[in-house]
Amino acid sequence: MKSISKLLTSAAFVSAVLAFNASAADTIKIGVAGPMTGANATFGEQVWKGVSAYVDNVNSAGGVDGKQIELVKGDDACEPKQAVSVANRLVDQDKVQAVVGHFCSSSTIPASEIYSDAGILTVTPSSTNPIVTDRGFDTMFRTCGRDDQQAVVAGSFILDTLKFDKIALIHDKDTYGQGLVDALKNTLAERGVTPVLYEGLTRGERDFNALVTKIKSTGAQAVYFGGLIPEAGPLIRQIHEQGLNVVFVSGDALAQAEIVTASGGPQNLKGVYYSSAADPKEDPAAADALSDLKSKNVAPDNYTLFGYASAQAIVAALQGTKEGTIEDQVNWLRSNSVKSAVGNLAWNEKGDVKDFKFVFYSFDDKGNPVRN
Numbered sequence: 001m002k003s004i005s006k007l008l009t010s011a012a013f014v015s016a017v018l019a020f021n022a023s024a025a026d027t028i029k030i031g032v033a034g035p036m037t038g039a040n041a042t043f044g045e046q047v048w049k050g051v052s053a054y055v056d057n058v059n060s061a062g063g064v065d066g067k068q069i070e071l072v073k074g075d076d077a078c079e080p081k082q083a084v085s086v087a088n089r090l091v092d093q094d095k096v097q098a099v100v101g102h103f104c105s106s107s108t109i110p111a112s113e114i115y116s117d118a119g120i121l122t123v124t125p126s127s128t129n130p131i132v133t134d135r136g137f138d139t140m141f142r143t144c145g146r147d148d149q150q151a152v153v154a155g156s157f158i159l160d161t162l163k164f165d166k167i168a169l170i171h172d173k174d175t176y177g178q179g180l181v182d183a184l185k186n187t188l189a190e191r192g193v194t195p196v197l198y199e200g201l202t203r204g205e206r207d208f209n210a211l212v213t214k215i216k217s218t219g220a221q222a223v224y225f226g227g228l229i230p231e232a233g234p235l236i237r238q239i240h241e242q243g244l245n246v247v248f249v250s251g252d253a254l255a256q257a258e259i260v261t262a263s264g265g266p267q268n269l270k271g272v273y274y275s276s277a278a279d280p281k282e283d284p285a286a287a288d289a290l291s292d293l294k295s296k297n298v299a300p301d302n303y304t305l306f307g308y309a310s311a312q313a314i315v316a317a318l319q320g321t322k323e324g325t326i327e328d329q330v331n332w333l334r335s336n337s338v339k340s341a342v343g344n345l346a347w348n349e350k351g352d353v354k355d356f357k358f359v360f361y362s363f364d365d366k367g368n369p370v371r372n
Helices: 004-008 011-024 041-060 080-092 105-118 147-161 175-190 209-218 229-241 258-262 284-295 302-320 326-335
Strands: 028-034 069-075 098-100 121-124 140-142 167-171 197-200 222-226 247-250 272-277 337-340 343-346 358-363 369-371
Touching: 028 041, 028 080, 028 105, 028 302, 041 069, 041 284, 041 302, 069 080, 080 105, 098 302, 105 121, 105 140, 105 175, 121 302, 121 326, 147 175, 147 222, 147 247, 147 272, 147 358, 167 175, 167 209, 175 197, 175 222, 197 209, 209 229, 222 229, 229 247, 229 258, 284 302, 284 337, 284 343, 302 326, 302 337
Parallel strands: 028 069, 028 098, 098 121, 121 140, 167 197, 167 222, 222 247, 247 272
Antiparallel strands: 272 358, 337 343, 358 369
16 A cells, blocks of 8 residues: 555655656646547547646636646557556656546556656546555545446346346456446346356457357347447447347446447437436536536537546645645545536545446437436
């Protein structure tokens, strides 16, 4: 466990403090790390837009203690090795004082080790794997929920609401996707239900017809998929093309308009459900952020809002401590709440959002999400 007390005595932390003092004289640098290129670049772009929109406001109002915030982009393409390179660059070369990121859990987990060693406040807008905050890194926070929370909700939804118990579990072998499916598998086991299929596919693949045939042979009533839209879309489309009569259930990564095109059109989204945080547009606490995004002609997409909220958390910690030490910033976040683009946020000792709620959505005949 890498706690603040250990950081205070480490050479890495001393170096980080020196870097902090050097950079603080000019600007406050905040890294924004995620997939800026590749199949999942849409997500990184949304986070960047959200962070940029909020930081523009802060800088226009005079910055933090009179210092302007400078954003530094880090493209990890949702690849763990690239995420480590990005993290090292942000720490050693760019001298950032905080990081919004990373996007994928598989990137956030190794990168956060570097940020923890350097004593840098890190807030992920999207990494839901429990390992992200379960390792005891005091500097690690998130504005999203956890997969084990999402799995409990998903299990109840499939078994109690949809009333299906023949469930095929499909994942993309990635930390997020497989982690989400494994958490659901455990939840089902606690209810005495064994999946009819547990199978992994490979990210980047697009032909899942053999997999669909295998699902059909199991007699599954429901397919639960852990993964992202580039694979979820073609899988949904090919399920419909083969005439397989199942419901398709997934996690918060599907909360994007891109799923409509990726799945072949809104007609293929009948019987598709996903869990996500409740639409922030329904929360009065998010009204200011939504108005701000509208004035900037920035669409209030899911991860745009979570990126905005993550930047709000970091700036609140900096302002609340008057650019205090990393220990001050961590303690401030654990002791205060932040009115954000995704509602009022407060954090527990792990850095997880207190009382995070997941709800389920389906789609209307035009592909618009509808809360269930």
